[in-house]
Amino acid sequence: MFYEYEIDYDTQNSYEKGLSEAFWQFLVVPEENDTQELTYWHFENDLGERNSVSVNGLGFTTVQVRSKKEIDHIEFNAHFKLVKKEINPFDFELPLDPAEDFETLRNLDFRIDHEPFLRNTRLTHLPEQYASIYVFDEKISLFENLQALNQWVFNKIFFKPGVTDVHTPMEEIIEKRHGVCQDFTHLFCAIAKKNGVPARYVSGYLHQGSGFFGDSQMHAWVEAFVPNAGWIGFDPTNNLLANHNHIKVCHGKDYTDCAPLKGVVYTLGKNETKYTVLVKAAQQQQQQ
Secondary structure (H helix, E strand, O other): OEEEEEEEEEEEEEEEEEEOEEEEEEOOOOOOEOOEEEEEEEEEEOOOOOEEEEEOOOOOEEEEEEEOOOEEEEEEEEEEEEEEEOOOOOOOOOOOOOHHHHHHHHOHHHHHHOHHHOOOOOOOOOOHHHOOOOOOOOOOOHHHHHHHHHHHHHHHOEEOOOOOOOOOOHHHHHHHOEEOHHHHHHHHHHHHHHOOOOEEEEEEEEOHHHOOOOOOOOEEEEEEEEOOOEEEEEEOOOOEEOOOOEEEEEEEOOHHHHOOEEEEEEOOOOEEEEEEEEEEEEEEEOOO
């Protein structure tokens, strides 16, 4: 089965005292991989500034816009069309002996190969007082442990926008137990890595027509590495495995690698940014 989606991404930036020069970089273009094909995309702004497109150090498409005009606002609009392939996230064999996966996790060569996604970052560091907040059970498979962690994080945090931001420390997320998808994702990554499992932060879009929790901007979930299966997507915000409703843009060590908008602006006043994202499902096609 194939699913067609259209995505509209809009951001309005306003500057209280205007600006004389600015540079914006967007990481919002869906990637192309084995499960999704980008068939069309367009990016523009209302002031007619030119775009440049490049690939960042992690291999994902970025769009840059530079302006040297005296302006007090600018609006960016992007439109994407893509086809998603339905996949079965359970389509692999569990080891007969659960110890096999845990032995692999402790193997030095494995840890070296996956070091970037085992490394603690400021946003995925589990403070020492919470080191044993969730410990894997080696009597069951690694995949089953990750499924249980997915549900545990889902139950631990209550989805509530506006109480955290991208700089909220892990201690606050654990203690206050309220947040949005990036907080669920950072907590899952922190615990997975504490238990020796490579985990990476994924940024993308979520088709919310099925009633899933998600932000009005972009969604975040986790990809964890399971030996003999590869990278598997877990969405702790919704307690499910990533599926055709999850449209990936990029992955990284944490939100910092995946921020949809970065930039430098030269202004003396305050600035405000408003985002809207709309994901629409089109027709479904039977696989040929």
